[in-house]
Amino acid sequence: MRKLTHPEHLAEWKKRILDERPVYDKTIVVTSGTCGQASGSLRLIEALRREIAERGLAEKIGIEVTGCHGFCEMEPSLIIYPEGIFYKKLEPKDIPAIIEQTVLQDKIIPALVVEDMATGKKYPRQKEIPFYRKQMRLLTENNFRINPERIEDYFALDGYQALAKALFELTSEGVIAEVTASGLRGRGGAGFSTGRKWEICREAYGHPKYIICNADEGDPGAYMDRSLLEGNPHSVIEGMIIGAYAIGASEGFIYVRMEYPLAVKHVTLALEQARRQGLLGTSILGSEFHFDIHIVQGAGAFVSGEETSLMASIEGRRAFPRQRPPFPAQEGLWGKPTNINNVETWANVRLIIDKGAEWYAKIGTEKSKGTKIFSLVGKINNTGLVEVPMGITFHEIINDVGGGIKNKKKLKAVQTGGPSGGCIPAEKLNLPIDYDSLVQAGAIMGSGGMIVMDEDTCMVDVARYFLSFTQEESCGKCVPCRVGTRQMFELLTRITQGKGEAGDIERLEELAATVKMGSLCGLGQTAPNPVLTTIRYFRDEFKAHIEGRACPAFVCKDLVAFYIEPDLCVGCLLCKQNCPVNAVSGERKKLHVIDQALCVKCGACFDVCPSKVQAVSRLTGKTREKIAT
Amino acid sequence: MTIEEIVKESGPSQKELIHILHKIQAEFGHIPPESIPAIGQHLRISPSEIFGVLTFYRAFALEPKGTHIVTVCLGTACHVRGGVRIVEEFERKLGIKAGQTTADRKFSLETVNCLGCCAIGPVVVVNGTYYSHVTQKKADSILEEYSDAGRKP
Numbered sequence: 001m002r003k004l005t006h007p008e009h010l011a012e013w014k015k016r017i018l019d020e021r022p023v024y025d026k027t028i029v030v031t032s033g034t035c036g037q038a039s040g041s042l043r044l045i046e047a048l049r050r051e052i053a054e055r056g057l058a059e060k061i062g063i064e065v066t067g068c069h070g071f072c073e074m075e076p077s078l079i080i081y082p083e084g085i086f087y088k089k090l091e092p093k094d095i096p097a098i099i100e101q102t103v104l105q106d107k108i109i110p111a112l113v114v115e116d117m118a119t120g121k122k123y124p125r126q127k128e129i130p131f132y133r134k135q136m137r138l139l140t141e142n143n144f145r146i147n148p149e150r151i152e153d154y155f156a157l158d159g160y161q162a163l164a165k166a167l168f169e170l171t172s173e174g175v176i177a178e179v180t181a182s183g184l185r186g187r188g189g190a191g192f193s194t195g196r197k198w199e200i201c202r203e204a205y206g207h208p209k210y211i212i213c214n215a216d217e218g219d220p221g222a223y224m225d226r227s228l229l230e231g232n233p234h235s236v237i238e239g240m241i242i243g244a245y246a247i248g249a250s251e252g253f254i255y256v257r258m259e260y261p262l263a264v265k266h267v268t269l270a271l272e273q274a275r276r277q278g279l280l281g282t283s284i285l286g287s288e289f290h291f292d293i294h295i296v297q298g299a300g301a302f303v304s305g306e307e308t309s310l311m312a313s314i315e316g317r318r319a320f321p322r323q324r325p326p327f328p329a330q331e332g333l334w335g336k337p338t339n340i341n342n343v344e345t346w347a348n349v350r351l352i353i354d355k356g357a358e359w360y361a362k363i364g365t366e367k368s369k370g371t372k373i374f375s376l377v378g379k380i381n382n383t384g385l386v387e388v389p390m391g392i393t394f395h396e397i398i399n400d401v402g403g404g405i406k407n408k409k410k411l412k413a414v415q416t417g418g419p420s421g422g423c424i425p426a427e428k429l430n431l432p433i434d435y436d437s438l439v440q441a442g443a444i445m446g447s448g449g450m451i452v453m454d455e456d457t458c459m460v461d462v463a464r465y466f467l468s469f470t471q472e473e474s475c476g477k478c479v480p481c482r483v484g485t486r487q488m489f490e491l492l493t494r495i496t497q498g499k500g501e502a503g504d505i506e507r508l509e510e511l512a513a514t515v516k517m518g519s520l521c522g523l524g525q526t527a528p529n530p531v532l533t534t535i536r537y538f539r540d541e542f543k544a545h546i547e548g549r550a551c552p553a554f555v556c557k558d559l560v561a562f563y564i565e566p567d568l569c570v571g572c573l574l575c576k577q578n579c580p581v582n583a584v585s586g587e588r589k590k591l592h593v594i595d596q597a598l599c600v601k602c603g604a605c606f607d608v609c610p611s612k613v614q615a616v617s618r619l620t621g622k623t624r625e626k627i628a629t
Numbered sequence: 630m631t632i633e634e635i636v637k638e639s640g641p642s643q644k645e646l647i648h649i650l651h652k653i654q655a656e657f658g659h660i661p662p663e664s665i666p667a668i669g670q671h672l673r674i675s676p677s678e679i680f681g682v683l684t685f686y687r688a689f690a691l692e693p694k695g696t697h698i699v700t701v702c703l704g705t706a707c708h709v710r711g712g713v714r715i716v717e718e719f720e721r722k723l724g725i726k727a728g729q730t731t732a733d734r735k736f737s738l739e740t741v742n743c744l745g746c747c748a749i750g751p752v753v754v755v756n757g758t759y760y761s762h763v764t765q766k767k768a769d770s771i772l773e774e775y776s777d778a779g780r781k782p
Contacts, residue, residue: 035746038759072748220704223745258651258688259744261757299647300687302742316646316672318685375747377706383748415705449747451705465708469742475685580718580765602714604765 003278005286007164010155017152024062026103027081029144033068033230034262035223040091041076047092048078051099061103067143067231067266070385071131074114079126079144086126087112117381117403134400136363137387138371139347143231148266151273154234160279162350166242167287170353175246176202179349181357183369188214188342189417189446190522191368191435194349197339201329202247204337209249212314212333212340213240215256215263216298216305219418220469222449224373225343227385229256229263232347233270237293239349241284244291247339252293255310258300267295302419302473306521307340309475320477321521342447344373364390368434372445378415378452379406394429398452409454413537417446419466419473420526422533423459442533444526458555459538460545464492466530474523481524484515488531496556500546505535550621557601561624564592564605568615575605575616596627630656632664636671643672646682650689659690695730695737697775699723700754704743707750715751716740718768736775 004010028048032041045065052061071077074088080102087098087109094112101107113122114129123129146153154160166175180195201209213236217225228236240252254271256264271293274280282290296314303309304319311333313319332338348370352360363370368390374397377383381403388397394414398404405411413423422443424431431437435445453462471485488511494500512528519525535542544550551559564575564584569591576584576592583599586592592615594605609616619627635652639645646668653664660683665676683689701707701716716727716738723736730737746752749761753771760771 034744034759035749035761038746038752038761039749072746075749217745218742220708220743221706221747223743223747226745259741297648297651299651299689300741301685313647314644316643316682317678318682377747377750378709383706418705449705451709453709457709462709465705473742578766580721600717602717602765 003276005278005283007168007285010160010164010285014155014158017156021156022059022062025060027062027064028103029064029066029079029081031067031069031075031077032065033227034260035072036068036075036077037262039075043092044076044078044090044095047095048099051095055099057099057103061099065147067146067148068227068385069143070137070140070227070387071129071382072385073381073383084126085124086114086129088114131382131384131386131401131403134396135387136371136389138351138363139228139235139344140231140373140385140387142235143227146232148231148233149269151234151270151277154232158354159234160238160285162354163238163241163279164285166245166353167285167289172202172246172248175242175353178357179246179352182352182360183357183364183367184345184348184352184360185368185435186342187344187348187372187447189420189444191445194341194345197329197341198243198247200327201249201337201339204330206331206335206337208251208336209247210333210336210338211240211244211247211249211252212307212310212338213252213254213343213346214305214307214310214340215254215260215267215343216310217257217260217343217447218302218305218473219420219447219449221377221415221451222375222418222447224375224385224448226260226263227373228343228347229254229260230266233263233267234274235347235350236267236343237270237274237280239346240293241279241291242349242353243339243341243346245289249339250291252291253296253314253333254293255296255298255304255314257298264295264297271295301475302469303475303521303523306523308521310340311338318475320475321523323520344448365432365434367436372433372448374448374450376402376450376452379409379454379457380404380452381406388433390434391432393432394424397433397450398429402452405452405454409456411452412455412457413453413459415443415451415453415462415530416449417444417529418449419470420444420522420529421446421449422529423453423462423537424533425537428537442529442536444529456553456555458496458551458553459534459541460492460496460551461553461555463531463534464489464496467492467527470523470527474527478519478521478524480515480518481520481527484511484518485524485527487511488515488528492531495542495545496551497558498545498549498556500542502546504546505539505542509535544621548621550624552620554618554620559620559624560601561596561619561627562594562599562601562603562605563617563619563627564594565615565617566591568613570613570615572610572613574608574610578604578608580604632661632667636664636667639671641671641673643674646672646674646679647686650683650686654689657693659693662691692730693734695734697735697756698737698739699771700739700741700744701727702742702744702746702750702752702754703740704745704747704750706747707743707752710750712751714765715753715763715768718765719772722769722772736772 184194185191304313309319309321328338373387411426467489471489476482571589606616753760
């Protein structure tokens, strides 16, 4: 590895990397991010290596291990190039057939091909799969081509060329003008203009200046930042160096949450490599610009994703937020001007510099430009990370990309923006997604979590879940947040236990207003949002819990009972064997009975009762009271 | 490594505090109380400040944890797919509540807000190994894997 001391070295270095790269007949690419590994990608890679070695094919067939490809539902998966054949949900035992039939004989194995749930049509090629076809993968496309542990792969795809362009062809004002003109807005949630933010920090008085990459992706249900850092860390680092040059910063920090060990590993490695190649440190690429980046690991506090708390955490203190102004751009880390952006925002920078603001501004809507990565999770067929242009509707994402709702259930709502966001009901989902339309609907863009909920999801329980989260994560500095979220949580708990009283909904609304108004930071100011939007759109469900002591979705345990219909039970023992607390009694071919006193309402019996029997029924409200007595 | 050695590896600045605590936690499985004055002397900050920081963050524990750390994800995606049921199953099987350690110090049960593997939930992590699509049944077999009779010591 050599040190690059002139911008022209980049092109020479790229050429050498491409010349020296071994040429294979076929290359097999295995996705191995955290979720890939959790589904068994490491065993798959081992089996592949063994099979190829045993057959003596090591010189003809290459294996590449990359980060997340986004189609998490199908993992562990692999793609065979040059054809781009995509195989899903693999096990090590599938490997010999794949090598024998597909790699050596170009035959497709139908059982391993992705299939459209509705039409049954099979899609052997990755590019043709509806999940990918409807996306616009500007930031995530290179995750297919990069081994995140090798900086060479990034150079081969013109990595750090945008940095060279910024350093040698543009002034720092020019970079800011370009980013401002692109219309890029912060991807962390609030959506402030990135160019404007940089400008404020650049103009602020003080030395040194710092920049921070906020990778404390705390919103449960959002993991696009993890995927970018794990799969393509250099794209984030390149964006940061360009930003530091524009702002005039000399030191940068990447604050990664500790729950992402693989991201920490890949970023640490990427920083070392960039430093050795002369892309960090003094005289970057031979210019007069000096800059370095440090990695800081979080310690498991949600509030440290808030910018002032995050800076306190980097300084080695408790992650307490503080009053703004002064804004971080004026007084940030150690009182110096500091610019803080989210991972995805930084990853966009190199695209804008490389292809120009004009090109970028053509993507998206009038006020929200570019693409956004969403993590499409919950009760949806194609779970995964999807990158789509701003302005796409929820329906397009859920039906076209996501392949509809799991088990053909009915869509009920979509939750966006994590604990700060809200639930948008099914009838509003023809809304084009951009920063402003989501705020109007009562939710926020947030970092991009999109949790799909079906008819089996109880909205009161969802509201309670988010409040249990925020009341636990409240740092305790502001009383309305510390005590208010707790009170709201307890009220919601009582409602889910069937102990709700008339006036509880109004009390929740009143508390929500107080918490919103009286909290210092974003955590408290937005914590009531999940409650307010669920009340706004699902008031009937709250009423059912309070007035009818019923949970229409059969989720709230205290309002639900499981009961075996005597005329339907065939005595197959399945429910008895699966009951974790031995509440089911009965013998083979004889009627089974659930002991209501022992039952913990886990629903295992309901799930295992064969669909043609359906003897276990769920009761709530008045019907439940009959058997409970 | 001893506490002294770990502490001395970092520079004498408060920004190193969380980093040092991470390293001690990794080495000992918890933060031994005697490490607090040692850190304080090196970084020139008061023990109360250090105590404040280490009790603020979820990552650090003053009590030793079990040999096997079972972490159940309760992120939104895992929640709507029944993550709570999984926690309850572990609680029943281990006879402890989330956040506790069994009397024989074999197992600690913990919950986490989100591991970012939302597509494959409910997710459980045992000593760094991830398990996807966990059901109550699978939860039992995971525990068996780590029990005395199981494969993994």
